[in-house]
Amino acid sequence: MASTIPVTIDFSGGAEFLVKAKVQKVQIPEDSTLRDVLKFVRDNLVTDVHRMNMLLNEDASEVAHGVITLINDTDTGLLSEYDTTIEAGDTITFVSTLHGG
Amino acid sequence: MENKDWVAGISKSDAGRYSRQLLVDDFGVSGQKNLKNTAVLIVGAGGLGCPVATYLGAAGVGTLGIVDYDRISLDNLHRQVAYKEDQVGQSKSQGLADNVKLQNSGVTTVVHNVSLDSSNAMEIFKNYDIVCDCTDNVATRYLINDVCVLLNIPLVSGSALRWDGQLSVYHYGPDCPCYRCLFPSPPDPSSVTNCNEGGVLGPIVGTIGSMQALEVMKIAAKLSTTLAGKLLLFDGREGKSRTIRLRKRDPKCAVCGDEPSITAPIDYVLFCGAGAHDKIENLKLLEPSDRVNVHEYQEIRTARKQFLLDTRPPVEFEIAHLPEAINITLNECRSLRADELSSRLGVDSQTSDVYVICHRGNDSQRAVVLLREKLGSIHFRDIIGGYEEWALKVNDEFPLY
Numbered sequence: 001m002a003s004t005i006p007v008t009i010d011f012s013g014g015a016e017f018l019v020k021a022k023v024q025k026v027q028i029p030e031d032s033t034l035r036d037v038l039k040f041v042r043d044n045l046v047t048d049v050h051r052m053n054m055l056l057n058e059d060a061s062e063v064a065h066g067v068i069t070l071i072n073d074t075d076t077g078l079l080s081e082y083d084t085t086i087e088a089g090d091t092i093t094f095v096s097t098l099h100g101g
Numbered sequence: 102m103e104n105k106d107w108v109a110g111i112s113k114s115d116a117g118r119y120s121r122q123l124l125v126d127d128f129g130v131s132g133q134k135n136l137k138n139t140a141v142l143i144v145g146a147g148g149l150g151c152p153v154a155t156y157l158g159a160a161g162v163g164t165l166g167i168v169d170y171d172r173i174s175l176d177n178l179h180r181q182v183a184y185k186e187d188q189v190g191q192s193k194s195q196g197l198a199d200n201v202k203l204q205n206s207g208v209t210t211v212v213h214n215v216s217l218d219s220s221n222a223m224e225i226f227k228n229y230d231i232v233c234d235c236t237d238n239v240a241t242r243y244l245i246n247d248v249c250v251l252l253n254i255p256l257v258s259g260s261a262l263r264w265d266g267q268l269s270v271y272h273y274g275p276d277c278p279c280y281r282c283l284f285p286s287p288p289d290p291s292s293v294t295n296c297n298e299g300g301v302l303g304p305i306v307g308t309i310g311s312m313q314a315l316e317v318m319k320i321a322a323k324l325s326t327t328l329a330g331k332l333l334l335f336d337g338r339e340g341k342s343r344t345i346r347l348r349k350r351d352p353k354c355a356v357c358g359d360e361p362s363i364t365a366p367i368d369y370v371l372f373c374g375a376g377a378h379d380k381i382e383n384l385k386l387l388e389p390s391d392r393v394n395v396h397e398y399q400e401i402r403t404a405r406k407q408f409l410l411d412t413r414p415p416v417e418f419e420i421a422h423l424p425e426a427i428n429i430t431l432n433e434c435r436s437l438r439a440d441e442l443s444s445r446l447g448v449d450s451q452t453s454d455v456y457v458i459c460h461r462g463n464d465s466q467r468a469v470v471l472l473r474e475k476l477g478s479i480h481f482r483d484i485i486g487g488y489e490e491w492a493l494k495v496n497d498e499f500p501l502y
Binding site for chain 2: 012013014048050051053054064065066068070073074075077078095097098099100101
């Protein structure tokens with residue numbers, strides 16, 4: 001069996017309504033990229049599948065428009081975007097942007 | 102001896118009025134003078150716009166422009182703290198400008214009592230040095246961003262919903278991204294929740310609006326420690342905030358990139374697929390035979406007790422509901438099996454009619470579509486306009502929210 005690493009996945013700005021808990025500590029396969037994490041989130045964490053379009057696109061290849069992903073509080077746009085390799089202990093955050101005021 | 106034997110950096114009246122600000126290092130006399138020479142535009146005189154205008158007015162900003170076409174309503178007052186009960190019904194932009202002027206007569210206020218759109222935004226924005234986005238909808242946020250980039254004006258952008266707030270400064274400095282660099286495409290309108298639906302707490306918009314005013318003061322004072330290129334996330338429920346580093350300006354950005362394709366404001370309602378306001382749209386999913394109006398339902402329920410399914414979230418159900426209503430949320434209508442729905446509703450094989458109600462009459466239609474698939478022997482009908490219509494036409498004592 002492939003070995004796994006512990007990571008924290010964190011949802012904010014409304015994305016937390018689609019999952020069981022705002023902050024979740026999970027094990028993901030070693031050498032996962034952010035792209036793999038999106039599929040992991042779809043398959044294992046999203047409980048409200050009818051509103052999946054608030055978080056991920058149809059095939060979970062990208063986040064939905066209006067969602068930013070962070071690794072350890074850094075925009076993945078400053079890293080290698082979806083190709084960023086996840087390390088043990090990383091915190092991956094999904095931030096839905098707010099529009100109210 | 103000559104009467105004036107001192108050198109003053111600032112007038113006596115300003116020194117007296119703003120002394121506590123002048124004492125703050127890195128702000129001081131030069132910050133105060135710069136602020137007095139700055140014209141700031143606030144778009145949206147709501148929960149964010151109130152603290153932004155109040156603090157900037159008090160701090161002695163030179164000119165404060167306020168854009169809003171809306172009127173003050175009673176359900177604004179819990180968070181739009183610049184307004185008083187006797188102002189309900191008045192124009193927001195005028196009301197907010199009046200209150201700023203009462204607090205500090207030295208501020209020049211400009212009232213823009215219009216709905217901001219592609220046809221007027223350039224003309225309004227060009228007279229200002231800094232713009233604050235205090236609006237409530239996606240289309241206007243893209244419009245404000247694009248016009249700020251086209252006129253090279255820094256944008257202090259705040260937003261809030263429920264317990265959360267977000268804050269950033271866009272298009273300020275060569276590496277700083279604009280809103281479009283982060284979000285080249287707008288979100289799916291069906292996935293956007295606004296304060297009318299999701300709610301918001303006053304201190305959340307108060308916190309974010311106050312911080313927007315602070316960012317304006319730093320930009321006016323030419324300090325380098327602004328939130329340009331950063332995003333502040335505030336989680337009021339947990340009492341946590343964090344500031345994240347954002348990506349740099351995207352050279353391929355449609356508006357601030359090296360070869361921009363947007364060189365004038367576009368049609369933002371078309372671009373976003375959603376209106377430039379936070380009002381609720383009226384859906385029409387059902388045939389007339391699957392709908393009743395509130396007067397018809399009042400007659401039906403007076404003749405005989407009915408099955409009424411209420412799709413609202415429990416927090417709304419708790420505010421008020423008709424006594425016969427059974428709370429099964431729209432999400433539960435989706436996820437529950439037919440037998441689970443029947444037992445929650447208390448219906449049996451003899452039941453022929455069930456009515457469905459919600460806040461304003463959109464979710465009730467969605468629910469009817471789902472329910473008739475699962476429980477085909479029952480005729481589901483929605484109540485047109487929901488509890489809002491009920492309160493307006495049948496019983497004005499019903500607590501409207």
